[in-house]
Amino acid sequence: MSSLQSPKHLRCDYLINPVGLDEARPRLSWEVSDDRQGAKQTAYQIGVGSSAEKLSAGEFDVWNTGKVSGDQSIQIEYAGKALTSRQRCFWQVRTWDAEGNASPWSEVARWEMGLLARGEWTGQWIGSHLAGTKEQPMPVPYLRKGFAVKQKVQSARLYVTALGLYECEINGERVGEDCFRPGWTDYNKRVQYQVYDVTALVKQGENALGAMLGDGWYCGRVGWAARQRYGDRPKLLAQLEITLADGSKQTIATDETWKYNVGPITESDMQWGESYDARREMPGWSNGGFDDGQWLAVVSFADSGAKLVARVGPAVKAFEELHPVAEPVLKTGWEKADWIYDLGQNFAGRVRLKMKGKAGMTATLRHAEMLQANGDLYIENLRGAKATDTYTFKDAAEVIWEPRLTFHGFRYVSLSFDPKCDIKPTRDTITGIALYSDMPETGSFECSDAMTNQLQSNIKWGQKSNFLDIPTDCPQRNERLGWTGDAQVFIPTASFNMDVAAFFNKWQQDLADGQSEAGAFGHVAPNPGLTGDDGGPAWADAGIICPWTIYQSFGDTRLLAEHYDSMKKFVDYMEKTGRGCIRCDQRDKYHCYGDWLAIDAPNPGAAPTPKELIGTAYFAHCAELLGKIAKVLGKADEVTRLEALHGKIKTAFNREFVTPAGRVLGNSQTGYLLALGFDLLDAEKQKAVLELLVSDIERRGWHLSTGFVGTPFLAPVLTRFGRLDVAYKLLMQETYPGWFYSIKQGATTMWERWNSYTHEKGFGDAGMNSFNHYAYGAIGQWMYDTIAGIGLDETAPAYKRIVLRPQPGGGLTWAKGSLMSMHGLIESAWKIDGGKFGYAVKIPANTTATVHLPDGQTKEITAGKHEFSCAV
Ligand code: BGC
Numbered sequence: 033m034s035s036l037q038s039p040k041h042l043r044c045d046y047l048i049n050p051v052g053l054d055e056a057r058p059r060l061s062w063e064v065s066d067d068r069q070g071a072k073q074t075a076y077q078i079g080v081g082s083s084a085e086k087l088s089a090g091e092f093d094v095w096n097t098g099k100v101s102g103d104q105s106i107q108i109e110y111a112g113k114a115l116t117s118r119q120r121c122f123w124q125v126r127t128w129d130a131e132g133n134a135s136p137w138s139e140v141a142r143w144e145m146g147l148l149a150r151g152e153w154t155g156q157w158i159g160s161h162l163a164g165t166k167e168q169p170m171p172v173p174y175l176r177k178g179f180a181v182k183q184k185v186q187s188a189r190l191y192v193t194a195l196g197l198y199e200c201e202i203n204g205e206r207v208g209e210d211c212f213r214p215g216w217t218d219y220n221k222r223v224q225y226q227v228y229d230v231t232a233l234v235k236q237g238e239n240a241l242g243a244m245l246g247d248g249w250y251c252g253r254v255g256w257a258a259r260q261r262y263g264d265r266p267k268l269l270a271q272l273e274i275t276l277a278d279g280s281k282q283t284i285a286t287d288e289t290w291k292y293n294v295g296p297i298t299e300s301d302m303q304w305g306e307s308y309d310a311r312r313e314m315p316g317w318s319n320g321g322f323d324d325g326q327w328l329a330v331v332s333f334a335d336s337g338a339k340l341v342a343r344v345g346p347a348v349k350a351f352e353e354l355h356p357v358a359e360p361v362l363k364t365g366w367e368k369a370d371w372i373y374d375l376g377q378n379f380a381g382r383v384r385l386k387m388k389g390k391a392g393m394t395a396t397l398r399h400a401e402m403l404q405a406n407g408d409l410y411i412e413n414l415r416g417a418k419a420t421d422t423y424t425f426k427d428a429a430e431v432i433w434e435p436r437l438t439f440h441g442f443r444y445v446s447l448s449f450d451p452k453c454d455i456k457p458t459r460d461t462i463t464g465i466a467l468y469s470d471m472p473e474t475g476s477f478e479c480s481d482a483m484t485n486q487l488q489s490n491i492k493w494g495q496k497s498n499f500l501d502i503p504t505d506c507p508q509r510n511e512r513l514g515w516t517g518d519a520q521v522f523i524p525t526a527s528f529n530m531d532v533a534a535f536f537n538k539w540q541q542d543l544a545d546g547q548s549e550a551g552a553f554g555h556v557a558p559n560p561g562l563t564g565d566d567g568g569p570a571w572a573d574a575g576i577i578c579p580w581t582i583y584q585s586f587g588d589t590r591l592l593a594e595h596y597d598s599m600k601k602f603v604d605y606m607e608k609t610g611r612g613c614i615r616c617d618q619r620d621k622y623h624c625y626g627d628w629l630a631i632d633a634p635n636p637g638a639a640p641t642p643k644e645l646i647g648t649a650y651f652a653h654c655a656e657l658l659g660k661i662a663k664v665l666g667k668a669d670e671v672t673r674l675e676a677l678h679g680k681i682k683t684a685f686n687r688e689f690v691t692p693a694g695r696v697l698g699n700s701q702t703g704y705l706l707a708l709g710f711d712l713l714d715a716e717k718q719k720a721v722l723e724l725l726v727s728d729i730e731r732r733g734w735h736l737s738t739g740f741v742g743t744p745f746l747a748p749v750l751t752r753f754g755r756l757d758v759a760y761k762l763l764m765q766e767t768y769p770g771w772f773y774s775i776k777q778g779a780t781t782m783w784e785r786w787n788s789y790t791h792e793k794g795f796g797d798a799g800m801n802s803f804n805h806y807a808y809g810a811i812g813q814w815m816y817d818t819i820a821g822i823g824l825d826e827t828a829p830a831y832k833r834i835v836l837r838p839q840p841g842g843g844l845t846w847a848k849g850s851l852m853s854m855h856g857l858i859e860s861a862w863k864i865d866g867g868k869f870g871y872a873v874k875i876p877a878n879t880t881a882t883v884h885l886p887d888g889q890t891k892e893i894t895a896g897k898h899e900f901s902c903a904v
Contacts, residue, residue, distance in 0.1 A: 037135060037136070038135050038136040038139070039063060039064055039076075039125050039135060039138045040138065041062060041856075042123070044058045044143040045058050045143075045344075045534065046531065046534040047534060048141070049141055050144070051144045052146035052342050053146060053342055054146050054148055054342035056114070056115060057110045058109075058115075060109075060123065061105065061107055061108070061854060063105070063876065064105055064127050064877040066127075066129060066878075068896070069894070069896035070130075070894040071878065071896070072103060072878050072894070073105055073129070074132070075127070076126065076127045077096075077098060077099050077125065079125075079137075080094040080096070080123045081094055081123075082122070084140050084142075087123070087140055094112050095123075106855065107830075118144070118146075119145040121142060121144070124137045124139070124141070125138050144227070146225065146227050146342040150339075150340055153271060155270060155287055156269070156332040156333070157333040157335060158175065159265050159266060159267040159330060160173035160245075160265065160331065161328070161331055164265065166259050167258060168259075169259060170299075171295070171297065172246060172294070172295070172297035172299075172437065173293070174243075174295045174314065175243045175244075175291070175330060176241065176243075176322070176324060177240065177284060178240045179238075179240070179241070179284050180237065180238055181235065181237060181239055181274060182276070183276040183277040183278060184236050184276070185231060185235065185274055185275070185277070186276060186279070187229070187274075188272065189227055190227070190228045190271075190273075191226075191227050192207075192213075192226055192269070192270040193224065193225035193270070194213070194214055194245060194268050195251075195266060195267045196246055196252075196265075196266025196267065197212055197245065197246035198243050199213075199436055199437070202230055202241050203233055204319045207228050207230055208226075208228050209347075210349060211348040211349060211350070211439075211467055212348045212439075214226060214343065215343060216558055217558055218542065218545040218546060219263070219336075220262065221339065222545060223338050223341070224341055224342065224344070225340055225342060227342070234272070234274055238320030239320040240318050240320045241284055241318070242317060243268050243270065244297065244437070245268055246266060246300050246438075247300065247301055248302060249558075250263055251263050252301040252302050253417075254512075254560045254562075255513050256562065257560065270286045271285040271286070286330075288332050289329075291324045292329075293317075293324070293327040293328065294312075296308050296310055296312045300435070302438050303510050303512070304417065304419070304420065305435070306421050306422075307421070307422045307423075307424075308422065308423050308424065308433060309424040313426065344534060344537050344538040344541070345469065345534050345537065345538030346471055346534055347469070347470055348468060348500055349467070349469075349470045350466070350467055352379075352465075353384075353464065353466075354376065354377055354379065354466065355464075356373045357374050358459070359459050360458070361407060363407060368450060368451065369448060369449060369455075371448065372403070372407060372446050373462055374443065375442075376780070377781075378442070379464065379466045380440070380468065380498070380507035381440070381468075382435050382465055383397050383399075383445055383462045383464055383465070384433070384434040384464075384465055385397065385423060385462055386433075386462075387431065387455070387461050388428060388431075389425030389431070389453065389455065390425060391425060392424065393424070393425050393450060393453050394425075395423045395447060395448070396447070397446070398419065398448070399419040399444070400446075401444070401508055401802075401804065402795070409444055409446050412795070415509045415798075417508065417510040419441075419442065421438065439500065440507070440508065441507030441802075441804050447462060466497075467500060469499050471534075472531045473492075473529065473530050474529065474530055474852040475816060475849065475851050476848075476849060477815055477820055477848075477849045479846060480845040480846045480847070481764070481842070484763070484815070494805070495522075495526055495530065498804065499526070499532070499535060503518070503522070503539060505784075505805055507804055508802060508804060509802060513556040513562075514542065514556045515555065515556050516543070516567045517570050517625065517628065518806065519578060520570070520573060520574035521741075521743070521744045521807055522807060523536065523577070523578050524585075524744075524810070524813040525809055525810055525812030528585075528813065528851060532582075536579075539557060540575075540578060540582075543574065546559035547598055547601065548565035550609075551601040552566035553572040553573070554567050554572065555568075557574075566622070568622065568623040568625060568647070569625075569741075571625060575595075575599060576603070579661075584824055584830075585830065586830050587829045587830030587854060596661065596667075600670075603677075610651060613648065613651065614644050614684055615644070615650070617644055618644065626739075627640075627740065629785055630700070630702065631737040631738070631739070631786065636739075639702070640700045641700040641702040641741070642698045644688070645703055646702070646741055648681060648685050648688070649685060655674050655677045656678045658670075659677075690707065690712075694721050694724070700728075700742070701728055701736060701746070702742025704721050704722075707721055708722065708725070708749045709745040718753065722753045722754075722755070729758060729762065734758070734761045735770060736762050736769060740808075746759065746762055747814040748813070751818055751839065759818075763842060764842050768786060768787055768790070769786035769787065771811060773787075777790055779803070782804070782806050783803050784801060784803070784805035785797075786808075816849050817835075818839050819847050819849075820849025821839070821860045821871075822860050823837055830854040831851070831855055832855060832878075832880075833881065833882070834875055834882075835882055837883075838860060838886070839886060840869065845863060847861070848860065856879070858873075864904055868902070869901060869904040870900075871902075872898070873893070874897045875895055876895060877895045878895065880894050880895070881893050885900055887902040887904070889902060
């Protein structure tokens, strides 16, 4: 029987039972669990206790909200006793329904604080003597410390970070499942640390704590630069705190008593790959009692002064396993046996090798996104990234091996070795392991058209492949940078597909760390110093667009509040540097990528849409968004000021770029789209501009001509201004350029160029030709909100109020979508049968929605299931 149940899905700062927070007021969220029609929360009570026992005895000694009236069930700021380092908090919540009945208490959830002051880190930064050079990497140092524990262990925590990458082991067991920790930040300013509950790994008796250190982003290759961008070698800072049976504490911290050695990982770089020589293994190196008499004493290093902060974003982990679609194909004509595998899907990650070799034999794994016509790997587009892993066997026993400190972007793998070894690998010899930031999948989309479904799959894989600690442009070539423009066009789609809130909270700090003195946001974040200060129009603007989107999708007011000053500084900067509100006037030599990679461009950055037009349109948009943000934050003076600024920019835009008859300078689809999409035109001009836009699309045989900047606006703008038919035509266009075109050429991810590869002409310009760039996947937002019909109400974020407006077209006979929102699961499904449109929806407890049916009717609904039908 349906009734009010205990709240579920309890989360603290978006995470389930996080360990190691340094937030003074973590935010608590839950889902109201009540499947009765119209169910709604009218009050809640949160209880926080210092132990699970206290909590179950009803003793809320840390925080007791008492019964609080209201329907807020997400983002409730902790406001109990001041939280201290290492504190463990156990919490529960219950809710009341409209009749005043209380739910049972939820299950117990928890969070645990990290180290809140730098002074609580008692250890030193340590590493090896080996620094390498800008070109020459060094073997991976293995660091260890043996120690005795005299009593039984009550609990143990490892507080750990590195400059570079670390992977820790205690007594031979890997600590946690995270990869590439502590993650990429501007290491000169901020280094994240992690906390692991290692109670199960530490034991009474002899123990050892070990760590391998990878170069990672800190001193490996980053972007197109040489090694050692931030520092010359990796370093570790760790402290293992053990609480013994009698309550006393024992701490093992990094210091000069640690030892190090080099071992089987003879080289590891994120772009070049990893080499493993099993003959150099040091069995038991992270076990207690291991003889490290021959190991060297570590070197200690002074602290750089960068802040140590708890990790905010999710860790990178291993997810899907991909198996070859067929037996490998043997390529001959080379001095090595070269077996080519197809994993069927382009992705980011690495290969697990399972094979028997011969003592001293080296197996080489090379990775590529595509094959050449002759069946060899296509590696030209990797530019400087070697993407090669090697394994050298110590004997003939079967091994299972996976690199640990590197990743590649690929679909095809070549496995090669000396043919004299006479080994025939099979389909089972390799398995692809997809790696990405741990973001729960929240969205699903499906419809009656197979190509559209493939597009959805390609978009999702584009996201998985590029949300690896930071949002990157691509995972394969020597680039993999957090390009701001790419991220801002894709973030609305990303927020449907996966829970990206914590991920973008972390990245916003990277943007802020990279903000210039003058106020500009960068080309990339983190900013390793390879590009200028100001990312320019549609790139730098990510600094405002991304937090606004996260606020819209997840109700994250704090993100807006914490970064308000930085966002304001950026808008002030645009105001100061613009010429009479025209941003990036060419006379001022401002940087702008323009409508990157648009169709009529003679080169990627020279598209027909005037750069000043893009700059000014985005300036207007940012001023408008900042005004909305100021409103959310209750800054009334700012709202007035920003509304006035927005008006001024709009006037300047019309004066400079729009003729009285409604032509937009440059006569490009992107120019028309920005003018309409950002509401820069008066009503009477909108009509003329729309006609010009549609006639341009028609003139091109119903094709788009847009690049990174214009593409996201195509379908939403055409739909909003009444040309849904044209939006569907573009979506389903099978000839170049268009989304389906890449699918017809065999794409399994989104491509950087509309024609990265064609059956007739082969590969595009290898200098910049990624097959895994998510930017054009921005159409995903429209697939969710217009085809499936699940949309936001700007005034009630986090889907507290939902807009359900499915708009069928393109010959589709059915579509369905779902979204696991902060409030719970939203489902929307329609089908057309015998001229009738049937629509079924379900919205979670404690939310409401407006349903817009295709015949123009609207209905207001409350929580629960509803069905509608109308004529189509
Ligand atoms: C990247 C892009 C990026 C661009 C800047 C390229 O190399 O791959 O995605 O936005 O540079 O225009």
